[in-house]
Amino acid sequence: MPTTINDDHNPGLTHTIKHQSNPFTWPTEKDTTDHRYLTPSQMTNTRVIIVGAGIAGPVLAIFLKMKGYDPIIYERLPGLGEGGLGVTLQPNGMRVLSLIPDFLEKIPGHSPDRLIHCSCLDGVEDILVDDDISPATMRERFGFPVMGVRRPEFRQLLVDTAEKHGVEIKWGYKAIEFEQSDDAVEVTFANGTKDTGSFVVGCDGLHSNTRIALFGNEKAEFTGMVRVGGVSPTPPIYQGRPANVNNYGDGRHMIAYPIAEDKYSWAITTRGAEAKEDWKTQNPEQQDEIRNGPLSVWGFGAGDLVRTGQNIVKYGLYDRPELESWFKGRIVLLGDAAHLSTPHLGQGANQALEDIYHLMRLLGKHSPSADQPSTELLLRVFTDYQDLRLLRTSELVKRARRQGEIRVVKGLDACRARDETIRIEFNDDTARRARDELLSGPFTKSEMSSSFWSSPTIPLFTARLFSVLSPLFSPPVTSVAVTAMQQSRNSFSCIPLSELASTVVDRIPLLLEQLQNLDAEEAFLDRKILLLQKLHRKSMSISMDTSNVQPGTSGIEHTLKKRHLMSDGTSKRDMSEMGFSPIIDMSLHNRQRG
Numbered sequence: 001m002p003t004t005i006n007d008d009h010n011p012g013l014t015h016t017i018k019h020q021s022n023p024f025t026w027p028t029e030k031d032t033t034d035h036r037y038l039t040p041s042q043m044t045n046t047r048v049i050i051v052g053a054g055i056a057g058p059v060l061a062i063f064l065k066m067k068g069y070d071p072i073i074y075e076r077l078p079g080l081g082e083g084g085l086g087v088t089l090q091p092n093g094m095r096v097l098s099l100i101p102d103f104l105e106k107i108p109g110h111s112p113d114r115l116i117h118c119s120c121l122d123g124v125e126d127i128l129v130d131d132d133i134s135p136a137t138m139r140e141r142f143g144f145p146v147m148g149v150r151r152p153e154f155r156q157l158l159v160d161t162a163e164k165h166g167v168e169i170k171w172g173y174k175a176i177e178f179e180q181s182d183d184a185v186e187v188t189f190a191n192g193t194k195d196t197g198s199f200v201v202g203c204d205g206l207h208s209n210t211r212i213a214l215f216g217n218e219k220a221e222f223t224g225m226v227r228v229g230g231v232s233p234t235p236p237i238y239q240g241r242p243a244n245v246n247n248y249g250d251g252r253h254m255i256a257y258p259i260a261e262d263k264y265s266w267a268i269t270t271r272g273a274e275a276k277e278d279w280k281t282q283n284p285e286q287q288d289e290i291r292n293g294p295l296s297v298w299g300f301g302a303g304d305l306v307r308t309g310q311n312i313v314k315y316g317l318y319d320r321p322e323l324e325s326w327f328k329g330r331i332v333l334l335g336d337a338a339h340l341s342t343p344h345l346g347q348g349a350n351q352a353l354e355d356i357y358h359l360m361r362l363l364g365k366h367s368p369s370a371d372q373p374s375t376e377l378l379l380r381v382f383t384d385y386q387d388l389r390l391l392r393t394s395e396l397v398k399r400a401r402r403q404g405e406i407r408v409v410k411g412l413d414a415c416r417a418r419d420e421t422i423r424i425e426f427n428d429d430t431a432r433r434a435r436d437e438l439l440s441g442p443f444t445k446s447e448m449s450s451s452f453w454s455s456p457t458i459p460l461f462t463a464r465l466f467s468v469l470s471p472l473f474s475p476p477v478t479s480v481a482v483t484a485m486q487q488s489r490n491s492f493s494c495i496p497l498s499e500l501a502s503t504v505v506d507r508i509p510l511l512l513e514q515l516q517n518l519d520a521e522e523a524f525l526d527r528k529i530l531l532l533q534k535l536h537r538k539s540m541s542i543s544m545d546t547s548n549v550q551p552g553t554s555g556i557e558h559t560l561k562k563r564h565l566m567s568d569g570t571s572k573r574d575m576s577e578m579g580f581s582p583i584i585d586m587s588l589h590n591r592q593r594g
Helices: 054-069 091-097 135-142 151-164 209-213 284-291 301-307 347-366 375-405 411-425 429-439 445-449 463-472 475-487 507-517 518-536 573-580
Strands: 001-007 013-020 047-051 070-077 087-090 114-122 124-132 147-150 167-172 174-182 185-189 194-197 199-200 222-234 243-251 252-260 263-270 309-317 332-333 540-545 559-564
Touching: 047 054, 047 185, 047 194, 047 540, 054 070, 054 151, 054 347, 054 375, 054 411, 087 091, 087 151, 087 252, 087 309, 087 347, 091 135, 091 347, 091 573, 124 411, 135 429, 147 151, 147 263, 151 167, 174 209, 185 199, 199 209, 209 332, 222 301, 222 375, 252 301, 263 301, 284 301, 284 309, 347 375, 375 411, 411 429
Parallel strands: 013 174, 047 070, 047 199, 070 167, 114 243, 147 252, 199 332
Antiparallel strands: 001 013, 087 147, 114 124, 174 185, 185 194, 222 263, 222 309, 243 252, 252 263, 540 559
16 A cells, blocks of 8 residues: 655645555557656666756766766756855765866866854954865875855756766656555656656655655744845955865854855754744845844954855754655655755865765666666665765764754853864864765775776775774784785875684684774774674675785785675665774875874
8 A cells, every 4th residue: 555645845735645555567569768658677767756857856867867877857946046055076076076077177166275263252353273175285195176066057067968878867756655665766846747767765855755755744843943045245354365264153153165266155043932944035124134134243254144145044953853765666765855954064065975974885886787687686786885975975974963062062161161172172183083084985096997887995994993992803803904014104195904803703803802902092993883882783705805904014905805694684785884994994005294
């Protein structure tokens, strides 16, 4: 029986998802121009329906087209429009976009030279942080710069690029029903039309109809915070000196960054009455009230931005429950539809791009020919994708929420304590490693020379973590770890796991005990602890090929073969996320720390 779901955001609209145990019965007379009347086996290329033409949808479609699939995008809005302010593309997101030929140089954005955290309290202006994030520095550290870009212009570029790759985009199509068979998904739209694809990817963002159809309506919790934002001419203080600026005040925080040589995007977070989550531009009277209000006298250029703001919007910030799964059958979620986050880390679009990279990598791994995938194959792909990404994005969502709570505090004493915390934490080694690790994903520089579609390279483990774990293993492992540490003292270089004892699972309780007893400076290992806890609940054996061991040399690479003895359908994510995969390794590749 189909499940019908009410849509709180669109009264009167329902969503239905149907699961059939038997394939469709297709008409004898077929119109081959209409995919409703084609079985997946009759399609020339594997047809993939993408719901949503925001940022993630067109990028995913381009990669699918490059791989040999036949993607089509359906967007519920009638066109691109002018909605949205700016988006910050960070090195991890730029790294994914670099896989689209000749794309980066077309992005109509602007890169900052400095990262500034400043505070204006009780008439006193103070610089908390002033750091070099110029394109040259960021390329040296991460391979790619930070870039701000106006969202409508960036989306236009993505749509144009997708269409040049042969991707069809249909505007004004709201998906309301998904009916699954053994080898296809039929999607029904609000205008009555239907389409059928091999599988569906929901990239429909904030109010995802795909998510509602899969998992039902969820109550969005108001965080108590609202945002006001706009686009303004570059203020005099930053002309010729572009900077990403975090400006702190009593009960407020502003983020501002260049999106062109003469324009800045900005957003101010405060605590206030609940506002709708719609990003709609305020009417002229409301905009004038904001331009002439108390925020207009803020220091460090913030007041200039507010007074000259254009297209000013106001919206509430909401939390949504964390999903335990991102897919059902042949339908999977990606980006904000799967893991919507408050905007305090500036990682929303960048994490969606990481999702795309891993989903495409896993499709290439399990289905290199891009043939029609079976439900069993999609189960493997979607499970591996979910297992790899769900934990990471959930942690980032929580981290963004904490960041907002720290930034927006009231009272001079609380604000001064916040400012001092920001000053200290920015120079803290552990915090810096966490920031660097975030910007280093989703794959390493060395992997860029290999095929994007290939499976991960030989797994390695960080010497930093291994130095903590090595006493638990056999003497050969300890000696290898010590040798590697001696040869790479201050660098976070990697060492092989070829000597890892096959009894590692039996030793996990001891690992947990030792890791959890580490002092505060080892807090960056918290993520590994969680994964060890999950590993302890599984049965696994490891076999290694050590035939090419060269004792006493650095950078030894051995083949690590994992043999899983699990029967519960879980994926291979646990070992890879513990550090056995360079894609999420904490080695801070190619950067020496003095």
